[in-house]
Every structure is written in structure tokens, then in C-alpha cells.
Amino acid sequence: MDLVSFSTGLLSAVFAYALFSQKEEVIEDLEVELEEEDLVINDESTGRHVTMSxxxxxxxxxxxxxTPNLYQCCKCKRHVDLRAK
Structure with a gap:
């Protein structure tokens, strides 16, 4: 019984170490990738989704x-214009 408990504890300790040590490396890799990529963001549409009738x-x-205050239904593609005239 002692051998089973010892091996279970050893395996859970190795698993916990692998889980927590890998997480930090992944975060650092993501930060490096974000710094290297030059992203261009278009401000033409905000990409907001609103629930309307x-x-x-x-x-x-x-x-x-x-466009600002011009909405399009995701199902039927009808435009709803809420812009001031």
C-alpha cells in the first residue's frame, strides 16, 4: 500500500510541476509574438453587436x-439607420 501511495504522490507532483511551469512559458511566447506582429486595425466599423427588433x-x-449608428441584421441583412438626419 505504501508503494501505491508513494507513486500516486510522485505522479501528482510531477503533473503539478509540469502544469505550472509550462504556463509561464506560454505567456512569454504570446507576448513576444504580439510584439513582433504589426497589426493594423480599421476604425471604419466598431464590430458591435446589438439585439434589436x-x-x-x-x-x-x-x-x-x-458604420456608426447604421446596423445590419445578421439574418436577413436589412439595414437599420439610426443616424441623425
């Missing part, structure tokens, strides 16, 4: 913001 679907559906 769609006139065509007649239900509450998700709408994607195409």
Missing part, C-alpha cells in the same frame, strides 16, 4: 454595426 424578421435579432 428586426422589421423583416419580426423578432429580436442580433444586428451588426456597419
Amino acid at each position: 428586426c422589421q423583416t424578421c419580426r423578432k429580436l435579432k442580433k444586428h451588426k454595426e456597419v
Whole structure:
């Protein structure tokens, strides 16, 4: 019985060490990759999703913001214009 307990404890200690030591390396690798990549972000659309009532679907559906205050239904692609005129 002592050999089983010893081997179980040894295996769980090795597993815990491998789990916690690998996590730090992955975070450092991700930070290096983010610094190396030059990302260009377009500010044309915010990419917000809003739940609104769609006139065509007649239900509450998700709408994607195409331009500021101009939304498009994700299902039927109808545009909803909330811009000031």
C-alpha cells in the first residue's frame, strides 16, 4: 500500500510541476509574438453587436454595426439607420 501511495504522490507532483511551469512559458511566447506582429486595425466599423427588433424578421435579432449608428441584421441583412438626419 505504501508503494501505491508513494507513486500516486510522485505522479501528482510531477503533473503539478509540469502544469505550472509550462504556463509561464506560454505567456512569454504570446507576448513576444504580439510584439513582433504589426497589426493594423480599421476604425471604419466598431464590430458591435446589438439585439434589436428586426422589421423583416419580426423578432429580436442580433444586428451588426456597419458604420456608426447604421446596423445590419445578421439574418436577413436589412439595414437599420439610426443616424441623425
